[in-house]
Amino acid sequence: MRFLRSFVTPLVLLAAGAAQAASSWGFDDATVQVNAKKAAGSKEKFSETKPLSHPVTISNTESVKVLLVAKDGGKGKRPHQAFVVLQDEATGLEAPFPMTVKENGKAVVEIKYTDLPVQLATSTAPLKASVVLASFGSSQGLNKPAFSVAIKTDPNASPVVYEKPLRYGKREPISHIFRADPKNPPKIISAFFALAVLATVPVLFFSWLTLGANVSHIQSALRDAPIAHGVFFGSLVALEGVFYLYYVSWTLFQVLPVIGVFGAATFLSGAKALGEVQSRRLAGER
Numbered sequence: 001m002r003f004l005r006s007f008v009t010p011l012v013l014l015a016a017g018a019a020q021a022a023s024s025w026g027f028d029d030a031t032v033q034v035n036a037k038k039a040a041g042s043k044e045k046f047s048e049t050k051p052l053s054h055p056v057t058i059s060n061t062e063s064v065k066v067l068l069v070a071k072d073g074g075k076g077k078r079p080h081q082a083f084v085v086l087q088d089e090a091t092g093l094e095a096p097f098p099m100t101v102k103e104n105g106k107a108v109v110e111i112k113y114t115d116l117p118v119q120l121a122t123s124t125a126p127l128k129a130s131v132v133l134a135s136f137g138s139s140q141g142l143n144k145p146a147f148s149v150a151i152k153t154d155p156n157a158s159p160v161v162y163e164k165p166l167r168y169g170k171r172e173p174i175s176h177i178f179r180a181d182p183k184n185p186p187k188i189i190s191a192f193f194a195l196a197v198l199a200t201v202p203v204l205f206f207s208w209l210t211l212g213a214n215v216s217h218i219q220s221a222l223r224d225a226p227i228a229h230g231v232f233f234g235s236l237v238a239l240e241g242v243f244y245l246y247y248v249s250w251t252l253f254q255v256l257p258v259i260g261v262f263g264a265a266t267f268l269s270g271a272k273a274l275g276e277v278q279s280r281r282l283a284g285e286r
Contacts, residue, residue, distance in 0.1 A: 023073040024140035025133040030068035032147055037061050052147035055126040059152045063112040069105045072139050076105030079135040084109050086120055086127045086149060093119050118162045126150040221276060228272035235266040
């Protein structure tokens with residue numbers, strides 16, 4: 001009795017291991033169909049053990065649609081990886097196309113001619129199509145040929161052009177071309193505006209005489225506040241000189257600090273000069 005028990009236990013473990021090892025991925029109810037833009041072609045069936053004996057032909061405007069049911073140990077199930085891989089057997093180049101799979105294992109993928117890499121789209125030999133199913137766990141994955149795809153190129157269509165991929169590496173030096181510094185306006189325009197400004201000077205003096213400007217107050221103004229009036233008038237002249245230098249050669253960063261100094265002097269001296277003028281107005285001098 002003890003011998004029988006010790007003999008049965010290894011048999012059970014061996015049977016369980018054999019059943020686990022026998023579990024593998026496969027597929028069933030597999031069909032391939034060629035679809036055009038406006039119509040769907042006839043379906044052809046294939047299986048794991050019996051791939052299609054003749055190639056499926058597509059042109060520039062057609063696509064291949066593959067439908068199947070993925071199974072794990074004979075039961076419909078969704079694998080973690082499901083692809084239809086097209087391979088050029090002459091060069092070994094291949095391109096995977098992932099399938100959309102439901103929980104019950106129903107999978108579908110549509111491969112358009114425009115989705116093919118240029119190396120496969122220009123192949124003259126039929127492309128081998130394999131079904132790849134795999135997942136986590138102990139189940140054996142599947143990678144088996146299912147059918148072949150022949151590319152029929154339309155002579156009236158524009159040929160497929162190979163575009164060189166972007167490679168990261170040493171590139172040719174780039175020479176920067178900077179714009180030239182802005183130049184002054186033409187001398188004719190500058191002279192026109194200068195004359196326009198100078199023409200206002202006689203108008204200013206005429207307005208003073210017409211409105212009754214009292215020039216005789218200059219002596220008393222300079223006597224009561226000589227520094228304020230002198231600095232105010234001198235700072236105004238200096239500001240005009242700064243503007244001229246900015247127009248001729250100076251940059252903005254050279255002008256701003258000088259403008260700040262003369263602007264502060266103009267504000268302070270102008271306030272003092274206006275105070276002196278106000279005192280004369282309050283004294284009745286007009």
